[in-house]
Amino acid sequence: MTSSFNEAAVSRNASRKNALLACGVVGVTLLALIALGHDGRRIAQLAVLAAPLVLWLAWPLRSARMRRVRTVTVWLWAMGFALDGVVRAYLLDTYQAAPDGAMVLGAAANTNARESGEYLQMHWRSAVIWSGALAIAGVLVGVFARRGAVAEAPTSSVRPRLPFWTRSLVLVLLLIACVAYLSKPWRRLHPAIFWVNWSHSVQTLRAAWANQQEVRDRSMAQAKAIAPVITKAGPSTVVLVITDSINRDNMALYGYGRPTTPRLQAHKAQAGDQMAVLQNAWSVDASTLPALRNMFYFGLPESENPPHVLALARAAGYKVWWISNHDDLAIEQQHARFADVVDMVNRTPGRASASLDGEILDCVQEALADTSTDRKLIVVHLMGAHPHYSLRFPENANPFDDNVDAVETALVNNGRSTWVRRFRQEYDAALLYHDFVVSELLQQTRSAGKSDDYRAWMYLSDHGQEVGHGSDRAGHSPSTASGYRIPAVVWRNSEALPAGAATQQPFRADWTGWTLMDLLHIQWSGQMHERNVLGASYRWQAPKIPVAVESFSR
The missing domain is CATH 3.40.720.10 (Alkaline Phosphatase, subunit A)
Structure with a gap:
């Protein structure tokens, strides 16, 4: 009986080590790709947003079906963050631009399938390199996401639980993540939210362009009708x-x-x-x-x-x-x-x-x-x-x-x-x-x-x-x-x-x-x-601003 108990303890310890290793490898892989596409405090913000499902790997699950669901869910979750990091890193490396920058939004709004194909023909080498980095990350995450913690059936005398320090750490990190998700500036950085908003921005820009170009055309026609003249030669x-x-x-x-x-x-x-x-x-x-x-x-x-x-x-x-x-x-x-x-x-x-x-x-x-x-x-x-x-x-x-x-x-x-x-x-x-x-x-x-x-x-x-x-x-x-x-x-x-x-x-x-x-x-x-402040006929009129100003002359 003692031998059986020791074997169960060894098995639990091995399972915990595997789970911690899985969390570590998946977390480090994500952090590396996040760091490629972000800088400064945004790296920490994205890491916090990514943490919940990575930490799920440390939580023991008994059902084989739930472990498979966890593996797939964690992989999809992690690859969302990884893809976000790779795309941002590619744009930074190639154009020194952010995905929500005017240049990138403008290019996306002003392109079609044929132009996209031509672009890939020109830049396929860079695309292959960054796709390779994403593929390697996908394999690493896929392999280690399967090693999440496994809960053994409880014996009559022992009910398996995570160590106290592990549970405490996981709960603290999850609490921090909850606070991050409640904060709109943090939440909108999440790849799922950011890229949905990005797609909406592209569509909005396309619509705005059509309207704004009409506004500019009308303004130019109006300016020509006003017929301004230059009074100084040379x-x-x-x-x-x-x-x-x-x-x-x-x-x-x-x-x-x-x-x-x-x-x-x-x-x-x-x-x-x-x-x-x-x-x-x-x-x-x-x-x-x-x-x-x-x-x-x-x-x-x-x-x-x-x-x-x-x-x-x-x-x-x-x-x-x-x-x-x-x-x-x-x-x-x-x-x-x-x-x-x-x-x-x-x-x-x-x-x-x-x-x-x-x-x-x-x-x-x-x-x-x-x-x-x-x-x-x-x-x-x-x-x-x-x-x-x-x-x-x-x-x-x-x-x-x-x-x-x-x-x-x-x-x-x-x-x-x-x-x-x-x-x-x-x-x-x-x-x-x-x-x-x-x-x-x-x-x-x-x-x-x-x-x-x-x-x-x-x-x-x-x-x-x-x-x-x-x-x-x-x-x-x-x-x-x-x-x-x-x-x-x-x-x-x-x-x-x-x-x-x-x-x-x-x-x-x-x-x-x-x-x-x-x-x-x-x-x-x-x-x-x-x-005209430079003219002899200039006449000052105080503007209406939402603050009391004792004097506009000082």
Whole structure:
């Protein structure tokens, strides 16, 4: 009897070891493929989401039929995560793109079976390599998923159970997984949910394209009917730089206590009255999409058939470029596709994108050097300081890190938390790098073409950012004035720009189109000169924003 009992104990121990080995191999295989297609904390998030059925292998099952069901279920579950990782890894390796990036969604929405076959003919080697990795994972998971824990029939004296530490660990991991599945940002990363949503996005994009192309066609026809004219002869180059999430209160150019804009200040000292820093610029929106819609529709997006800035520029005779470090389908379809040339440098959407704005400089230089036209409008759309701030400057390029200066002292005195002060340091480092990019764009514009060619440059942000100015928080802020306080700078190489008291008058970002038309020397019968901040007839009207502002003049 003792011998029989020992044999049963040995058998149980072997079964447990097999089960733990199965969990380990399946888990490590999944983790490796997840890591290929994801980075940072998303690896941990996907691992947690994948954990429940992997842990099922450690739970003893007596029924042979249930063990077969478990093997098949775990294999299908694991291969879903594995396929997700392989597809993402392929896209990253081949295109440095995410599956929900504009490039990939656009390609998927704009393809058919024949084009897909042609694509595979060109890229079959890469497809074979990644398919091989998936096949190896499938074999490993299939072999070890069969080795899940087996429950033996209980004897009269012993009822087989998992060791206490094993049960405790499994239950803790399952609890964490339950919390993850209750969190929408985590849950939507699950391959089953993500790819269903991805397919829906492709279908939505196809439908939106058909509609948006009609909108653009109508806008172009309307612009031609308006018949805008260029009033200045000769070559003309105008660069419009739109950045994201920049608060002028963090720019030394506007009097901030940290040296965040040394290059722009040097440009201002050198350019004199050719460069105007508008001291009291405001956005009327605290987020990007409505801000750009207002900006490109002259602040009249809700009026009947408002003209689009880029459509008018093209109708007048300008060749238009749109060069962007953003990856946003809505912006691309609503605005960028009006341009003759569209260059979307960044192919990873969302806040996790680490594409630095400096990547666009070569593209802008190529546009400035283009000889196909004498009239150019180049729109540059930067990430600026779009959260996360730490991704907006190169690694180890934060001179404000743990620097106890007057700004840090003021934040402490105002009761700002440690994490907000940390965000302020990262935000200011992002602005210092941003100063380099924006200054390079200005220098490129100043140096373009012949010395007597007309050139102009305008820079502003879509909206501001709260970084401990009015409250103990950091990020987009529709409820504080910091969400609307933006920089605005204009340069041109002919005709003096407003100076002194004139630069103190408030400026609205939704009126940018009227000022841009002045820089382009475009006129038409419906122009509202009183909204052009550079004009003598400019008349300020306070915007309606959902926050109390004591004065728009400071």
